Amino acid sequence: MTRWLLVAAVSAALAGCAAEQLPQQVGATAAAQLPAGVTLVETYTPKAGEIGIPYRKYRLANGLTVLLHEDHSDPLVKVDITYHVGSDRELPGRTGFAHLFEHMMFQGSEHVADEQHFKVVTEAGGELNGTTNSDRTNYFETVPSNQLEKMLWLESDRMGYLLPALTEQKFEVQRATVKNERAQRIDNRPYGRMNERFEQAFYPVGHPYSWPVIGWPEDLDRTTAQDVKDFFRRWYGPNNATLTIGGDIDVNQTLTWVNKYFSDIPRGPDVTPLAKPLVTLDKTRYVSMEDNIHLPLIQIGFPTVYARHKDEAPLDLLANILGGGKTSILYKNLVKDGYAVQAGASHPCQELSCKLTVYALANPAKGSALAPIEKLIRQSIDEFETRGVTDEDLQKVKIQFRAHSIFSLQSVSGKVSSLAANQTFTGNPNQIGNDLARYDAVTKDDVMRVFREYVRGKPSVVISVVPKGGEALVAAADNFTPTKPAIADKAVMGLSAAALPEHSSFDRNVMPLAAKAPVLKVPELWDAKLTDHIAIMGTQSTETPTTELIVYLNGGHRLEPLNKSGLAALTADMLNESSAKRSSEDLAQALELLGSSVSFSASDYQSVIRVTSLTENLDKTIAIVKERLLEPGFKDTDFNRVKQQTLQTLQHMASDPNYLANEGFSKLLFGSDNSLGISSGGTLQTVAGITLADVKAFYAEQYRAGNAQMVTVTDLPEAQLLAKLQPLTAWQGTAMPLPAAGSLPESHPGVVFLIDKPGAAQSVISIGKRALPYDATGDFFKTYLMNYPLGGAFNSRINLNLREDKGYTYGARSFFAGGSELGYFEATASVRTDVTDKALAEFMKEISHYYANGMTPDEQAFMRASISQGKALDYETPYQKAGFIRMIQKYQLPHDFTAEQDKIIAQISIEQLNQLAKQWLDPASMQMLVVGDKSKIEAGLQALGYKVVNLPL
Template identity: 35%
Template sequence: MKINQLLLLYLSFFASFALYSQNEKSKEFKVEYEKFTLNNGLQVILHVDKSDPVVAVALTSHVGSAREKVGRTGFAHLFEHLLFLESENLGKGGLDKMSARIGGEGANGSTSRDRTNYFQTVPKDALEKMIWAEADKLGYFINTVTEPVLAKEKQVVKNEKRQSYDNKPYGHTFSVISKNLYPQTHPYNWDVIGSLEDLQNATLEDVKSFYNRWYVPNNVTLTIAGDFDVNQTKIWVEKYFGEIKRGGEIPKMEKQAVSLKETKKFYYEDNFARLPQLTLTWPSVYEYHPDSYALEVLASYLAKGKKAPLYKSLVEDKKITDAVDLYQYNSEIAGQYMLSVTAFEKVNLNEVLSGIDQAFKDFELKGISEKDLSRIKAGQETAFYTNLSSVLGKGFQLAQYEIFAGDPGFIDQDVKNILAVTTKDVMRVYEKYIKGKHFIATSFVPKGQSDLVLKGSTLATVVEEKIVEGKEDDFDASIAATYQKTPSTFDRSIEPAYGESPDVKLPTVWKNNSASGLKAIGIENHEVPLVQFLLQIKGGMRLETKDKIGVSTMLAELLTKGTKNKTPEQLENAIESLGATIRAYATDEGIFIAGSSLAKNYSATIALVEEIVLQPRWDLNEFNLIKQSTLSQIQQQKADPNSIARNEFKKLIYGKESILSQNRIGDENTLENISIADLKNYYALNSSPSVSIFQIVGAVSQKEVERSLASLNKSWNSKKVMLPQVPVPDAITQSKIYFYDVPGAKQSVIRIGYPALSATDSDFYKAEIMNYRLGGGGFASQLTQQLREGKGYTYGINSSFSGSTNKGPFVIGSGVRSNITFEAVSLIKEIVNNYGKNYNENDLAVTKGYLIKSNARAFETLGAKLGMLYEISNYNYANDYAKQQEDIVKSIEINDVQKLSEKYLNAEKMIYLIIGDAETQLKKLEQIGFGKPILLNESVVK
C-alpha cells in the first residue's frame, strides 16, 4: 500500500469508541451527517464542518484480501496502488499529479482484510475537482492498465513487502499466525499484501476481472467531510458518479469464527532480531461483536500501566521485559486477541510464558474494580475527541460504521455498548475467550538462539524471496495505453474549475513572559473540548558529556515515573483518571513534557505536570528498568537497517567531535557509566524556567493558562543555564561512499546528503521550496516519479532539509531492492546533478500551486497548531510567518530555484551511505565514480 496504515488506523480507531460529553446538559457529542444512495448503489455520507476551509474526501471499497481467491492473493492491495496511477481523464500521474497542483494533503490509501480506502484533504475550492477525480478512478480507470504498468507496480509492491516484512525484525510474525490460526479455506489465512508468487503470476485479465467484480458503485462508500455546500455537492456527486454502471450483486460476508482444537507452537530464527519475542494469539470476535467492548477493557487492564497484572508479573517481578502489548485485531468476519512480549537479551521465552500464566492467575483472584473500569473509560473519552480533531478523522469514522455496522448512526449504539460494560462482563469474556483456551504461540528469536523458544515448538514455514542479480522483469511504464474511451453523457476530460478561493485565517497567537523566565505561547481553539500542550526545557543531549550520552533521555523517562508524593503507579492512575496523557522525551536539543486532556480537566492535569517538574521521585527501581530497556533498544537498533542508517549517517554528517553525531539514547559503554546521580546532577544544573517554553493549543483561554502556571512560575527555581554552541560540521569537499554490511538484506537502505542549513537561515524556506519537486513533494517529486513510478526500484523515496537552531542535514532517503542498488544510486546522482538545469515553468507552477493552496489546511488540527507555536517560539518566526512564506513562494522565479540548486545540490559533494548486503552489492558501487566504498563494520566479504 502507499503507506501501510492498517494496524495504526485500526488501533487508533478502536480506541476512539469512547464515552463523550459536549456539555453537562446533553452529555453527548454529535457528529451530524446526511446519507443518501444513488440509483447505481453508491452510498454517500456528508458531514459539514466549517471550522477550517478544507474538505476531506474518502472513497472506500468494501473489498480487501478476504475477497481474494487462493492462488490469486494480494489483488486488493495491488489495486490500492494502481488506482493512483492513471485514469482515462486524469491521465498519467492520476490523482497524485492533481494533488500536487491543488494543495491536497498526501493522496493516500490503505488496505485491510475487508476494505480498501482512498483519501485526502484538500482546500475547499478543489472539492469539485476531487469528486470528478474519484469518479474517474471508479468508473473510468481499468482501460489504462497495461502490461508494463502492471509489471512496474508489481515491483513497487515487492519493495513494500521487503521493507515491511522481509527486511524488518519480527516481520513474518503476523503471517505465521494467520496461516495457523485460520484454516486454508478461511479468507484471513493469508497476508493482506499477498503472496509474491501470486502477484508475479497475476495476468492483466486477472486484474481486470477483479476490478469489474468489486470496484462497482454498489460496493463503494463515498464520504465527504468539511466546509462545503450540501446542495451543490449533491449535484456534483450525481453528475460525476451517477452514470457509472451498477455491478453485480455483492454477497454479504458471513461471519466465520474459528476455534482451535489444540495449542500450536511455532518458532523462527529471525535474521533481523536481536531479542527474543513471544506472541500468543487467541481466536476472538468480529468487529462490533457485543463482547468486543469488554475485551477491549480487558486488554487495557491486563497490560497497560503499572497496575496491570502482566506488567507487574513480567516487568516488575521477573524483570525480563520492559513492556507488554495486548490488543484486539478484530475484522469483519472474525477476530484475534494478541499478546506480544519482546524480552530482554537471552531470556528464555518459557519464562515469559510462566510470567503470563502467573499474571492471569492474579487477575482471576482479584478481577477488575469499578475504579479501574472508570479510569480506562476516561482515557477512551480523550481518544475519541482526538480522533475527531480533523475532518478526515470524522470521515473515516462515519465510513467505518456504514461498512461494518450498516449505518453511520451506529455511533450512538457504539457508545451505549461501551457505557454498558461492567466488571462482570470483563471477567466473563476473559473466561470465555482466554482462560484455559487454546492459542497460537510464535517464538521469534535471533539467529542461533533456538534454545530460547517455547518447549514443543516446531519450525514455522516462512517464505523468503531470493534476490537474484538481473532476474527482475524489464518494462517501460511510460508506454501509453491505447483504448476506446468509456462513453459518458458529457466531456469528462475537462477538469472542473476551482471554486471560490478559501479565506485562509491564521490562528491568533498569544504570548506571555513570566518573571521566572518561563515563556508561554498559545492558541485558543474550541473546535473540540481538548487541550494539547508541550513544556520544552532546552538543552537535551547538547548538555551531556560524550562518556555519558543518554542521560537526558533517561531523565525524561524517569520524570513521569512517580513524584515525591506519588508512587509511579499512583501518578499513572492520577493521570489516567483525568482522561489525560502526560509523557516526557528528550531530543538532541531539549527535554519535553507533552500532554493532552479534556478541557474541563486541564487545570488538574497541569497541576500534575508541576508536580513532575518540581518534585521528581528518583525511583531507583524505575531507573534500573529504564536502563535495561534502553540497552534493549540499543540492541534492537543494531539489527534494524533503518536504525543503522540513521545512527551511522549522524556520525558521518556531524563528525566525531560533535555531540550531535551521537545516538541520543547512548551505547553500551555510555550506558554503563550512567548512574541515577548523573540524572540528578543534570536536572539540578539544567532544569530552569529561564530556558523553558510552554506551548499550548485548545479550548482554554490565555487567562486560564496563565492562572494554571502561576504556581509553577513561583516555585520553579530559576538559574542561568549555558547552552553550548554546537560546532559547525565541515563542508563535504568530495563525495565518498560508505557501506554498512547486513548480510542477506533483501533491501539496501540509502542515505545521501551533507551538512546544510539551520532553520533560522534566511535560505532555509527557499531551499524547501526548491526541494519540493526534487523529493519533498511526495508523488509530485522527480525522485519518486523516476525511481518508483518509472523504474519500480523502491516503495518510497524523499529528500528534505531538516535544520533546527543548529545546522541540519540535507538528506535523500530510500530503501531499494538489493539487486539494483548501484542503478538506484546512479540514478539519484543523475537526478540531483541535473535538477537545477532542467527546472522549468511547469515545475515552478506545480510548486507554487501546492505550497500556496496547502496553507488552507496547514493548521487544521491541534497538533499542527502546536507545531506552528514550536517554530515561532524556537526560531523567532513571526506570528504570521505562514503568510510571509506564502509571499516568498509567490515571488520566487525559475532562476532563483536554479541558483539555489547550484548552491545546495551538488551530488559530487555529498555523503553516500548504503546499508545492505556487501557480498552482492559492495564491489559494483565502485563504478559510481567516488572510489572504493568504505566499509563501516566488519564483514564476511573478502
C-alpha cells in the same frame, strides 16, 4: 493498546444514537430539491451534550452511499471513498489483489493521464493516499475547499473508467512496487514476517485472514493483468462503496457535483456479507521462526469473537487489565521485575474475527529463553481470576473512551474516516453513542464470564521469534506446520457481465477549474508570561473542550556531555516514572482516571513535556505535571530498570537497517565530536556509563524554569488558562547556557561508505552534505522551494524515476533539514538489493542534472501552486496549531511570517531557485552511505568507479 482505545483513537468518534430522520415536512422539501436519482436516507445532528458527528446520508440510484459532513472551522475538505473489499475477498493462491489495486488506482484512468492523479492533488495543495486492510480499501484526499469538484472528477473517473487505461506496463511497474513495499515493510524489518507466520497457525486453512494483506510473493508472481481487471469489475462498483465528504462544503452544491460525476457509473455485481464463524483451535499450537533480531519475542493468541459482537467490549476490558500499561498485571510481573523489556495485551478486532493477544520481549539481562517468559505470562493470566475486576477498572473504561471520542473530533480527517468506516461495516455512520453505551454497560461479571469462556484453559497459538541460531530459546518445539491450500482456478468468483458506463453527459476529458481560493485562517495568537522566566504563547480553539499544553526546555541532547549521550532521554524517561510521593503505577492510574496524558521526552535541542487533557480535568492534570516535574522520585529500582530497557532497545535497534542508516549518515556528516553526529538516544557505550547521579545533575541543569517556554491550544480564554497554570509558578531557576559546539569532520565526497548488514532484504541509500540551519524566510526556506520538484513531492524527479519508471523502490525523496545551528541535505531510499548500484547511479544522475540545469518553468508553477495552497491544511488540529505556534516562539518570528513566505513563493524567480541548486547540489560535494549486504552489493558499487570504505558504528 487495547481494542477499546484503538477504536476510539484510530476510528475517531464511533458514533452512537440512531440517526434522527428529518421531520416529514422538512424531509419532503429537501427531497424535492434533490438531483434526480438521489435519495436522502437520513440526517443526524447531535443533541445538546451528546458526542457525535453531524451528517447527511444519501444514496444514488446506482447504489453509491454518500455521506456529507459540514465543518467550516478550516477552509479544507476531505474526500474519502471506501470500497468494502479487502484481502478477505481474495482466494487461496490468489492473494494480494486488494493491495495491488490500491496501487493501480493511482496510475491514471481513461480521462486522467498517467501520474496526473498525484500531480493534480499535490498541485492543488492537497495530500492523498490509499490504504488496504483485510476488510476494506480506501482512497482519500484532503485539499483546500475550493478544489473539491476536481477531487470528485478524479475519484469518479477511476471508479468508472479505470480499465481502459490499465496497461500491461503499468501492471508490471506496480507489481514491482508492491514487491519493494513488502521488502521494505516486512522482509527488511525486525519481526516483520512474524504476523504472517502467526496467522497461518491461528486461522483454518483457506480462512480469509490466513494470508497477509500484501499477499504472498509467489501469488503476486502468478497474477496477470486480466486477473486484476476481473478483480476490479467484481468489487469496485458504486454499490460496494461509500463516498464521504467532510469539511468546508456547501451541501447542495456538493450533492450536485456528486450526482454529476458518479450517477452515470453503472452498479457492479451484488455483494453479500461474508460469514463470521468463530475461530476455534483443537489444541495449543507452537510455531517459531528465526530473524535478524536481538530481543526474543513471544506472542500468545486466543480466538475470541468478531467486531461489534456483544462480547467485544468486555474482552477489550479484560485485555486492558492483563496488559494495558503500567497498571496491568503483565507490567507488574514481567516488566517491573525486569524479565521483559516490554509486555502487553490487546484485543484487536476485524470484521470477521478478533483475538486476545499477549506479547513480551525478553530481557537478555535476565535470560533470553522464552519458556520461562511463557510460564510467567500463563501465571499472570491465572492471577487475573484471583485479582478480578475493580470499580476503578470500569471507571477507566468510561472516562478514557469518552476522552478519546472527544479527542477524535479534533480533525475533519478523523471524523470523515469514522463516518466512512462505520457506514461500511455497520450501515450506520454514527456509532459514538452506541459504543459509549456498550462500554458503559460492561459489568464485572461480564469480564469474568468472557475470561472463562475464551481464555482460561483455552487452546492458543504461541509464536517464538528468536535471533538467528537461537533455536534453543523457543518457548516449545514446533508442533504445527501450515497446510498450503489448493490454488483457486480463478482469481475472482461471482463475476457477472458488469455493465460499462454509457457515454457521459459531459466531457470528462476537461478537468474542472478550481473555485476562488479560500481565505486561510491562521490562528489568532496571544503572548503572556506565566512567571518572569516562563514565556507562554497560545490560541483559543473552541472546536472541542480540550487543552494541549507543551513545555519546551532549551537543551536536550545538545546540553549533555558527548560521553554521556542519551542522558537527556534517560532523564526524561525517569520523569515518566515515580515521583517522590507516588509510584509510576499510581501516577499512571491517576492519569487514566482523568483521560489525560503527561509525557516527558528529549530530542537534539530540547526536552519536552506534552500534556493532553479534557479541559474539565485540567486542574487535576496540572497537579500531576507539577508533582512529576518538581518532585521526581529518581528511585534506584526505576533507574536500573529504565537503563536496562534502554540498553536492550539500543541493541535491538541495531538490527534495523534504517536505524543503521540514520546513525551512520549522522556520523558521516557531523562526526563523533559533535552532538549531531551521535543519536539523542545515545549509544551502548555512552548509556552504559550513565549513573543515577548523572540523571539528577542533568535534571538540575535542564529542568529549570529559565530554560522553559510553553505553547498551548485550548478552548479556554487566555485569562482562564493562565489561572489554571498557576500551580506551575512555583517552578524556579535561571536559564542554562549550552556548551560550545564540537568540531565537524572532514567531508569525503566521491566515496561510498558501506555499513554491512548481512542478509538485508534491501539496501538503504543516503546521499547528502551539511547545509543551512533553519530559517523561515531566508535561504533555508528557499532551498525547500528549490528542492520540491527534485525530491520533495510524490511526483518529483527522483521518485518518478526510481519508483514509477524503474521499480527500484517503494519510495525515494530528498529534503533539506535544519536545526537552530546546523542543517543538512539528504536524498534517500530503500532499494532492492540487486539494483543497489543502479539506484545509486540514478540518484546521482538526477541530482547532477538538476544541479546543471535547474527546474523548468512548469515545475516552478507546480511548486508555487502546491506549497501556497497547501497551507490550508497546516493548522487544523490542536497539535498542528501548537507546532505552528512553537515555530513562531522558538525562532522569534512575526505572527504573520506566513504572509512573507507567500510573497517569496509568488515572487522568487526561477533564476534564484536554480542558483540555489548550483550552490547546494553540486554532486561532487555529496557524501554517500549505503547499508546493505556487503557480499551482494560491494562489487557493483565499485564498478561505478567509487571507492568503497567500510564504516563501523
